[in-house]
Amino acid sequence: MCTTCGCGHGETTIEGHAHDHGHTHHHGHHAHGVMAAHAPGMDPSRILRIEQDILSKNNAYAAGNRGIFAERGILALNLVSSPGSGKTTLLTRTITDLSDEAPMAVIEGDQQTVLDAERIRATGVKAIQINTGKGCHLDAHMVGHALEKLAPEDDSLLFIENVGNLVCPASFDLGEAHKVVILSVTEGEDKPLKYPDMFHAADLMLLNKVDLLPHLNFDVEQCIAYARRVNPEIKVLQVSATSGDGLQDWYGWLRSTHEAMLMNRSPELAEA
């Protein structure tokens, strides 16, 4: 593990290259050499009061990413779901349908393979794959490095597709504007209660694969009620990435959210 900038198990790779610390990205802290600098001796033990949040390093990286997004008008969305919810299909369809409207870029997170980034690049949108190895989520530091390589355009939409997992990614802020949770109707309607932290952390829930509802016993109203029970503010859109149902609502949400962000960035424009 690198104690300088918080790299994980040394297994994280960004598009096939192991994260290389020979290069010159900036680190706020340098903990290397601490052990060597201080001779152990026979010091009596003492108690230090620390009171630091365990996620404080991740949160600092996330704040850095958020600053970059705000400065450059990039709407960053952290897409989270269980594996098989149709996230990548939804994303591929979205970037294809919106290709004439706004510049877009994608960060793909998976434990292994660059298959998803290849699927995205086939649409002509730039994408970069982060492989987390055994890691079960993306963190803000990995995303920061991916941003250096990906170089998303100003005023673009950046989709960060997290590792398929409804537990771990909930705790790790990446600097995104919103977490968007994708739940497909082929899963149980009680998922929001089983994984409350994720549905609590998300601002939007996309209920995907609604074209399959006639073939399933999935209670949409109950599912939405469960989601609102853990997060009364959550917005819900029903979509199908294959049939196209509801996608205009999702695109409308993307447009209005991005516009609101750009207006906030330039208050003089909002007044004009």
Place this chain on the structure above:
Amino acid sequence: MHEMSLCEGVVQLIEEQAGKQGFSRVRTVWLEIGALAGVELEAMRFSFDAVARETVAAGAHLEIIPVAGRATCPACKHTVEIEARFDACPDCGHYPLDIIAGEEMRISELEVQ
């Protein structure tokens, strides 16, 4: 299993403190973990030993102080204990409640040499 990453965060913070406060060995680490923080305490203990190896925290004893979930009810104004984020008020049945404790994930103290 994000507990492994959380433990890496703990060890990084400890190594920073070692530089600032001049210690070379950690005997005990006290963490406060809230009941609503989504952290599996056993996984945390297991991961800590593995992650701390070959660091200033190697061999340190991990003490986890569980923090109960507490919330105030906007309807009856009672302060109540809860086990899950979506629990209803045990006194009046209202939900959602306003969570006031139980989301902590904090290094509280270190015993160092």
